[in-house]
Amino acid sequence: MTAITLNINDTDYEVMVDGGDMLVDTLRALGFTSVKKGCDTGSCGVCSILLDGKVIPSCSLFTMKAREHKILTIDGIEEKAREIGHFLLEEGVDQCGFCTPGLIMSIVAMENDLKVYTEESIKHYLVGNLCRCTGYEGQLRSIKKYLEVS
Amino acid sequence: MIIKEYKRPESLKEAYALINNNKKAMLVAGGAYLRLQNREIPLAVDLDGLGLDYIIEENNYLKIGAMTTLRSIEVNKDCINELSGILSKMVKQIGSLQLRNIVTIGGSICGKYSFSDLLPSLIVLNTTLRFYKAGEISIDEFLAEDLKKDILLEIIIDLNQEANVKYLKKTYKEYSLINVALAKKEEKYRIAVGARPGRGAYAKLASKILTTEKDIEKACEILIEELTFNDDYRVSEDYRKSITQSLLKEAYKEMVV
Numbered sequence: 001m002t003a004i005t006l007n008i009n010d011t012d013y014e015v016m017v018d019g020g021d022m023l024v025d026t027l028r029a030l031g032f033t034s035v036k037k038g039c040d041t042g043s044c045g046v047c048s049i050l051l052d053g054k055v056i057p058s059c060s061l062f063t064m065k066a067r068e069h070k071i072l073t074i075d076g077i078e079e080k081a082r083e084i085g086h087f088l089l090e091e092g093v094d095q096c097g098f099c100t101p102g103l104i105m106s107i108v109a110m111e112n113d114l115k116v117y118t119e120e121s122i123k124h125y126l127v128g129n130l131c132r133c134t135g136y137e138g139q140l141r142s143i144k145k146y147l148e149v150s
Numbered sequence: 151m152i153i154k155e156y157k158r159p160e161s162l163k164e165a166y167a168l169i170n171n172n173k174k175a176m177l178v179a180g181g182a183y184l185r186l187q188n189r190e191i192p193l194a195v196d197l198d199g200l201g202l203d204y205i206i207e208e209n210n211y212l213k214i215g216a217m218t219t220l221r222s223i224e225v226n227k228d229c230i231n232e233l234s235g236i237l238s239k240m241v242k243q244i245g246s247l248q249l250r251n252i253v254t255i256g257g258s259i260c261g262k263y264s265f266s267d268l269l270p271s272l273i274v275l276n277t278t279l280r281f282y283k284a285g286e287i288s289i290d291e292f293l294a295e296d297l298k299k300d301i302l303l304e305i306i307i308d309l310n311q312e313a314n315v316k317y318l319k320k321t322y323k324e325y326s327l328i329n330v331a332l333a334k335k336e337e338k339y340r341i342a343v344g345a346r347p348g349r350g351a352y353a354k355l356a357s358k359i360l361t362t363e364k365d366i367e368k369a370c371e372i373l374i375e376e377l378t379f380n381d382d383y384r385v386s387e388d389y390r391k392s393i394t395q396s397l398l399k400e401a402y403k404e405m406v407v
Contacts, residue, residue: 002156019153019194022185042182042249054221057248060182064156065198106248127323128246 004067008032009076017063023049024058026066027073034074034101038130045129048102049073055109057128074101077108084108087146093138095131103129107143117147151185158196162301166282168195170299177301179217179257182249202256202303205229212237214305216256220244220268223255233275233313236331240271240315243323256302262293262349265325269350271315273342274333278306290352311335314405316397317345320384327385330397334405337361341373343394347382366402370395 001016008027017026024047027035035058038046042060049058050072074081084104088094103126110117110125122143131139159165169175175193178184202217205226212228220241223229229237244250244267258268259279277289282301313333317326329344339360344350356373359365374391381387 019156020151020185020191041186042245042252045246045248048248051251054251055248056251057182057246060185060249060252062153062156062178062181062185062194062196064158064196065181123322124242125247128248 002064004064006063006066006071007069008071009073010070015063019062019064021063022059023061023063023066023071026063027058027071032073032075036098036101038098043128043130044099044102045106046099046102048105048129050105050109053109053112055106072105074104080104080108084146087142088139090145091135091138091142093131093133093135093142095133095135099129099131099133103131103139107146111147117144119144122147151187152190153194154191155193156196157193158198159200162200162282162303165195165197165200166301168193169301177260179254179260180219180252181257182252183257183261183263197256197301207232207309210309212307212309214255214307216259216302216304217254218256219251220253220255220258221247221250224250228309232309233307233311233333236271236313236315237268237307240268240317240329243267243319244325246323255305259289259292259305260302264347264349265345266350267317267326267329267344270329270331270342270344271313272305272307273350273352274331274340275307275311275313276333276335276340280304280306293349293351308335312405314401316401318393318397328390328393328397330394330401332398332401332405341369341398343373343377346377346379346390346394347384348378348380351377353377360402366399369402370398373398 006013024037036046038044040059042057047058048055051069081104106129172193176191178194178196202215204215206213207228224238224242272289278286279292280286280303284300311333315331317329319326326345331342333340339357341353341357353373353376355376356369360369379387379390
């Protein structure tokens with residue numbers, strides 16, 4: 001095992017990791033259970049977090065690669081998460097809630113990344129965030145309302 | 151996935167020594183595909199932080215660092231505006247955007263993946279690959295040889311050519327069921343087909359026919375004879391052959407108009 005420092009939500013954490021550890025497992029072991037573990041193959045997006053502002057599936061990044069980067073989980077953006085969550089609730093698409101933290105992280109990344117929103121660009125951005133309750137239509141309505149593009 | 155030792159060398163020289171002094175050492179680019187494999191790696195050598203993440207245009211050549219992510223390629227203005235945008239087009243539906251923020255072009259090339267959506271485009275563009283030890287070699291040579299103990303540094307693409315690519319997907323973010331790339335440089339055509347479902351391959355004879363006779367029907371006939379097509383759980387061999395011909399015709403028509 002190797003001792004490394006991870007910067008999570010602006011706080012440094014000293015952790016012992018194995019070379020093959022994936023970031024999702026390290027984060028959950030540290031108590032960041034808001035980061036969900038779904039497919040574990042980089043397909044479903046429920047483990048999405050931001051690394052230096054870019055959204056990534058944390059199941060597909062070796063923890064070793066997260067050194068010297070800024071990790072942001074939904075715990076680090078409580079107010080914004082509540083604001084976006086409110087729009088999701090309004091459309092009734094919180095449903096089981098398992099995909100919500102990952103979806104919100106992708107929405108936050110999208111807001112930072114895109115200058116203009118179209119339905120197409122929103123879908124393109126969020127195609128990697130799967131929802132087993134299939135709330136896609138409602139999610140799109142709420143995201144548009146949140147972004148004020150509807 | 152078990153990695154016994156994980157090293158991030160500070161120079162290419164060090165990285166090269168590490169992989170060559172340890173038989174079972176493995177290079178790690180993005181690592182997203184590697185992590186899906188159930189194996190034990192005695193030594194992983196990470197190429198992060200070695201300055202291989204860049205896209206620059208120089209004297210009408212596009213130079214892409216091997217550690218550049220697919221998402222960076224997708225949104226890069228030269229990748230969007232040059233070569234009819236095929237570089238951006240061919241990466242933008244690979245997996246999810248999240249995954250493309252991890253996956254690198256170098257890892258995609260060196261894996262020589264049969265499902266690669268990008269490989270046929272790189273083949274027809276006659277891409278040059280620059281390695282640490284072997285220097286510059288063409289992508290055709292690379293695909294034919296085994297260069298496991300070398301480090302890919304840069305992907306060099308001649309922008310002074312025309313290009314087009316066509317593919318068929320059933321859903322937005324799946325890998326193509328078939329993928330046909332076409333490029334033209336000084337009246338010389340290059341055709342490549344990917345997801346046959348074998349690895350993307352250059353169709354030498356069909357390209358020659360199209361160049362010398364400009365007969366797209368004949369080129370299509372030769373193309374399906376020349377390359378191997380197979381069934382898999384997604385589509386049949388016959389379907390692939392038929393779609394390949396239609397896609398090539400479409401790509402050619404768009405190019406000559």
